Amino acid sequence: MSVKAKKHLGQHFLKDENIASKIADTLSYNGYEFILEIGPGMGVLTKYLLKKNATTFVIEIDTESVAYLKAHYPDLTNNIISEDFLKWQPQGVFESSQFSIIGNFPYNISSQIVFKTLDLRAFIPEFAGMFQKEVAQRICAQPGSKIYGILSVLTQAFYEAKYCFTVPPSVFNPPPKVDSGVLLLTRRSNFNLSCDEMLFFKVVKTAFQQRRKTLRNSLKTLNLSDNLKANTIFGQRPEQLSVNEFIELTKAIEQDRT
Known part of the structure; x- marks a missing residue:
């Protein structure tokens, strides 16, 4: 018995044991159950x-x-959640406990998995996953x-x-048409922003929608x-700003509105 990969679910089954073991070793398994x-x-x-x-x-x-x-894994039977991760809420399973996320993610929803993790970050100290290589590189990209873009700034x-x-x-099996990349996300000790979070997300997304323009024009x-807008930061393009500069920019916009 084997499972047939379903195109509409973006399934590409990993068949290399060494790679599977290496991905499992990416997490630290410290600080969560x-x-x-x-x-x-x-x-x-x-x-x-x-x-x-860990369980x-x-x-x-x-x-x-x-x-x-x-x-094939009878010991796992009571720990199988038959749901869509993007619609799932952890409290029903883990209550308020910390847990890590890991997986070989379907390419078609991998970015959405990251955004869902950001929403649930209070519960998730570590995250390891396999993405399309260019998406993994984008998440880890530097200013x-x-x-470097929306995924980079919001994740980092x-x-x-x-x-x-x-x-x-x-x-x-079946082989995808592109390379994949494995990344590790480790939650920052201070994972709450010192600015309005909804406004921060809006500023970052709006800025990068016209990434070739200066912030004065894109915002x-x-x-x-x-x-x-006379502030020199508005003469820069979004890809030039660090995460902290986006936070400071959001604070300045908050003050501008009061």
């Missing part, structure tokens, strides 16, 4: 997580994969880079991001005062 694997498929990564010093849960939307896991505002290693298409829709 639970691990949540997203999209375990046939459990190639799961078997290595079960050996770690493994998996969340899987594919009913065929759930049946496979129950048949000044052409690929709350987590330290580290690109770990590259994975070739040949280790998947026009925020109706900023001429006095504020």
Whole structure:
């Protein structure tokens, strides 16, 4: 019995045991009791997580994969969550406990998984995952880079991001058309912003929607005062600003509105 990869779910099953073991070793397993694997498929990564010093849960939307896991990993049966991670809330399973996230993520929802993690960051001190390589690189990109953007700034505002290693298409069934990249996110000790969070998200997203323009032009829709726009920071393009500079910019916009 095996599970057929479903294109509409973006499934590419990892078949390389060494890579699976290496991904499992990416997490530190310190400071939390639970691990949540997203999209375990046939459990190639799961078997290595079960050996770690933490209780493994998996969340899987594919009913065929759930049946496979129950048949081949009976010890896991009570820890299988048959839900869509993007709609799921952790309190029903973990209450207020901390847990890490790990997985070989479907490319088509990988960015949404990151944004959901940011929403749940109070519960998630660590996150390790496999993405399309260019997405993993974008999340970890630094200011000044052409690929530094919304995902980079919003993720790095709350987590330290580290690109770990590259994975070739040949280790998947079916093989994707591009390389994959594994990254590790480690939550910052101070993961609450010192500015209005909703405004911060809006400023970052609005700025990068017209990334080639200066902030003076890209943030026009925020109706900023001429006095504020005279600040030299508005002569820069969004890719030039660090996370902290975006936080300071948001604070300045908050003050401008009062």
